[in-house]
Amino acid sequence: MYDMNKWQHIFKLDPNKEISDDNLEQICDSGTDAIIVGGTDHVTLDGVLHLLSRIRRYVVPVILEISNLDVITPGFDFYYIPMVMNSKDKKWMMDIHHHAVKTYGDVMDWDNVMVEGYCILNEDAKAFQLTNCTIPDEEGVLAYALMAEKMFRLPIFYIEYSGKLGDPALVKKVKQKLDHTLLFYGGGIHTAEEAKQMKENADVVIVGNSIYENFKQALTTVKAVKGEG
Ligand code: 1GP
Numbered sequence: 001m002y003d004m005n006k007w008q009h010i011f012k013l014d015p016n017k018e019i020s021d022d023n024l025e026q027i028c029d030s031g032t033d034a035i036i037v038g039g040t041d042h043v044t045l046d047g048v049l050h051l052l053s054r055i056r057r058y059v060v061p062v063i064l065e066i067s068n069l070d071v072i073t074p075g076f077d078f079y080y081i082p083m084v085m086n087s088k089d090k091k092w093m094m095d096i097h098h099h100a101v102k103t104y105g106d107v108m109d110w111d112n113v114m115v116e117g118y119c120i121l122n123e124d125a126k127a128f129q130l131t132n133c134t135i136p137d138e139e140g141v142l143a144y145a146l147m148a149e150k151m152f153r154l155p156i157f158y159i160e161y162s163g164k165l166g167d168p169a170l171v172k173k174v175k176q177k178l179d180h181t182l183l184f185y186g187g188g189i190h191t192a193e194e195a196k197q198m199k200e201n202a203d204v205v206i207v208g209n210s211i212y213e214n215f216k217q218a219l220t221t222v223k224a225v226k227g228e229g
Pocket of ligand 1: 012160207
């Protein structure tokens with residue numbers, strides 16, 4: 001029903017943060033390709049369900065990014081499952097996924113489940129610390145990208161700088177390694193210019209924090225990546 005290969009821009013909403021009805025309407029009607037519901041801290045099932053029901057008033061596709069098994073619930077268009085490739089712990093690559101499939105495997109609609117090969121590159125990001133990551137060198141990042149596509153055949157490779165603008169040159173080099181796997185870039189995008197710059201190489205840019213920090217600017221990132229701004 002939805003063609004993810006055509007997506008260019010996604011807003012990521014955190015169920016643990018407040019957003020007014022008016023701002024939520026503007027986000028959902030902004031022309032963004034989808035909304036991801038996800039966060040690292042204090043994400044609860046109640047918070048997820050409340051946000052889902054509010055977003056469902058609009059036509060935009062909505063995705064649950066599963067950071068914790070307690071929040072898995074039906075009703076989303078897609079379920080994104082992070083596999084943190086540069087974590088030191090197998091837990092974040094394999095074990096929680098194994099546990100989830102043991103629990104929910106029989107009722108999962110596998111067509112709507114996408115595994116994201118995450119590479120988290122900001123040491124100060126909460127997700128980096130929570131998942132016990134290490135920073136790879138450039139060759140290391142490129143190798144993760146190749147592994148995501150050629151070994152694991154993942155639909156998405158996600159360069160995550162959450163909270164900090166990343167290195168566009170690195171994003172470009174990663175993009176050159178990928179033929180099929182979609183390259184998602186997220187982190188520190190606040191302005192139309194920053195969004196446009198990252199979109200030059202990433203297939204999809206994700207905008208999160210700036211929704212809560214500078215709402216008007218966050219909205220301008222949609223047209224910027226879609227070549228309308
Ligand atoms: C976070 O990649 C997203 O998972 C977006 O990052 O919040 O820094 O925009 P920001």
